[in-house]
Amino acid sequence: MAVQTENKRVVLGITGSIAAYKAPEIARLLTGRGYEVRVVMTEAAQEFVTPLTMQTVTGNPVMTSFWDDSPEEIGHIAWADWADTVVVAPASADFIAKANAGFADSPLLALILATKAPVLVAPAMNVNMLQHTTTQDNMAGLKERGVRFVEPEEGELACGWQGAGRMAAPWEIFYHTMRIISEGDFVGKKILIGTGPTREPIDPVRFLSNRSSGKMGVALAREAFRRGADVTVVHGPVRVRVPRAIQTVGVTTAQEMHEAMLSLAYPEEGQGPDVVIMTAAVSDYKPKVPAETKLKKSEAMTSIEVVPNPDILSDLGSRRSESNSPCLVGFAVETGELEDLLTEAAGKLERKNADMIVGNFAEEAFELDTNRVWLVDKHGRRDEVATSFKSRVAQKILSRVLKL
Ligand code: CTP
Numbered sequence: 001m002a003v004q005t006e007n008k009r010v011v012l013g014i015t016g017s018i019a020a021y022k023a024p025e026i027a028r029l030l031t032g033r034g035y036e037v038r039v040v041m042t043e044a045a046q047e048f049v050t051p052l053t054m055q056t057v058t059g060n061p062v063m064t065s066f067w068d069d070s071p072e073e074i075g076h077i078a079w080a081d082w083a084d085t086v087v088v089a090p091a092s093a094d095f096i097a098k099a100n101a102g103f104a105d106s107p108l109l110a111l112i113l114a115t116k117a118p119v120l121v122a123p124a125m126n127v128n129m130l131q132h133t134t135t136q137d138n139m140a141g142l143k144e145r146g147v148r149f150v151e152p153e154e155g156e157l158a159c160g161w162q163g164a165g166r167m168a169a170p171w172e173i174f175y176h177t178m179r180i181i182s183e184g185d186f187v188g189k190k191i192l193i194g195t196g197p198t199r200e201p202i203d204p205v206r207f208l209s210n211r212s213s214g215k216m217g218v219a220l221a222r223e224a225f226r227r228g229a230d231v232t233v234v235h236g237p238v239r240v241r242v243p244r245a246i247q248t249v250g251v252t253t254a255q256e257m258h259e260a261m262l263s264l265a266y267p268e269e270g271q272g273p274d275v276v277i278m279t280a281a282v283s284d285y286k287p288k289v290p291a292e293t294k295l296k297k298s299e300a301m302t303s304i305e306v307v308p309n310p311d312i313l314s315d316l317g318s319r320r321s322e323s324n325s326p327c328l329v330g331f332a333v334e335t336g337e338l339e340d341l342l343t344e345a346a347g348k349l350e351r352k353n354a355d356m357i358v359g360n361f362a363e364e365a366f367e368l369d370t371n372r373v374w375l376v377d378k379h380g381r382r383d384e385v386a387t388s389f390k391s392r393v394a395q396k397i398l399s400r401v402l403k404l
Helices: 018-032 051-058 075-082 093-101 107-114 127-131 133-144 170-180 215-226 254-265 312-318 338-351 390-401
Strands: 009-014 036-041 085-091 119-123 153-156 162-166 190-195 200-203 206-208 230-235 247-250 275-278 285-287 306-308 327-334 356-361 370-377 382-389
Touching: 009 018, 009 051, 009 075, 009 107, 018 036, 018 051, 018 085, 018 170, 036 051, 036 075, 036 107, 075 107, 085 093, 085 107, 085 170, 093 107, 093 119, 093 133, 119 170, 127 133, 127 162, 170 215, 190 215, 190 254, 200 285, 206 285, 215 230, 215 390, 230 254, 254 275, 254 312, 275 312, 275 390, 312 327, 327 338, 327 390, 338 356, 338 370, 356 390, 370 390, 382 390
Parallel strands: 009 036, 009 085, 085 119, 190 230, 190 275, 230 247, 275 327, 327 356
Antiparallel strands: 153 162, 200 206, 285 306, 356 370, 370 382
16 A cells, blocks of 8 residues: 655754754655655754764755855755755754844855745754743744744753753654645634544443544544644544644543534634534443442343433534534444445434545454545535545545535
8 A cells, every 4th residue: 555655845954952863753754755855954963963864864965064065056045946845953042043033154044044935943942042032032033924833842851951842753843844835725724523432431440432543533633734724633532643733632431522522613702613523433322320339240230221322423413504514524334235334324414414424344444544435425426435544545535525
């Protein structure tokens, strides 16, 4: 199965910070996506990571000086024009100050002034340097002029201090880079996704649940983020690895997921989402009265009395306005024949007042990184998406959402 690749050109600028040791990993993630990467390093950056390392990872020459240019080409200007985006990671306080003031005394600073491409900056520095008014003013100045930031993380810093200032993880910088140069067809759109299983307590140590891993919802969240959406994920008890710019709300029971989804889909104040997608495998039933203490073998329990949970997708559907807003997408998981799957999907489309149901088979979906799905929409279309990575399936689902 082919991994997704794209032909895009990234200039990666590296400045003097211990976080420079993460730069080869950023370059590796970008080249893995098929991007061509050229690296520009300041003098201080070369104290932490060598140009040879960056050259080996990217397969391209590394710019370290103004004075290596050939007579035909002025390197920093040519690279400024060549780039689809310029990413500076790590960006030191010194770099941020000089970039804000318009200095051009290093190839990287000159390139930043010369480029018309969007610029992304990932700061890394001591917490006090970051919080200093001068640094904050410099960052605000750059933001005002359209430079985007991947905010640093909180945590233990190399200098021994605790606090904000640690450069964002390479994986996160990679996602922000993809977002900047994506097709951007979800820019300005809000999307809410429900994913994962729910757990219904039987007693303090046992629960009713299912095999859902939440991976399909995570793939949709990442893909929507990549294409520019403002994303919120409500998830059952599974690990959800998404960029920090995606809001995540963890829940356990179907009732909690119901409350979270309904309040986020129809907020009392402010704008609700444009699109809501329910990939969650919600427990249809819950034990009527969960035991307060652990049930003992000696109590010889042979059955559990259950009561129905609310149907979240149905309740989302029945609260929609006449204009059918927000756009509502559900899933249908089955175990039988394709014909039954399509019939079930069409039935759920009606019953739950959704715009599209994504049908899939349990054995091809649960816990796997791949899936095969059918898109059954309100216009009567029924299209198969052949087995592919869930990231690819997510791409197809979101492209269809735009046509609903
Ligand atoms: N769903 C929901 N709340 C529930 C049950 C399901 O919101 N209590 C949503 C799922 O997230 C999915 C869709 O409804 O988007 C269909 O879920 P599925 O489990 O396939 O179907 P059910 O509605 O539970 O019906 P059945 O189990 O009879 O197939």
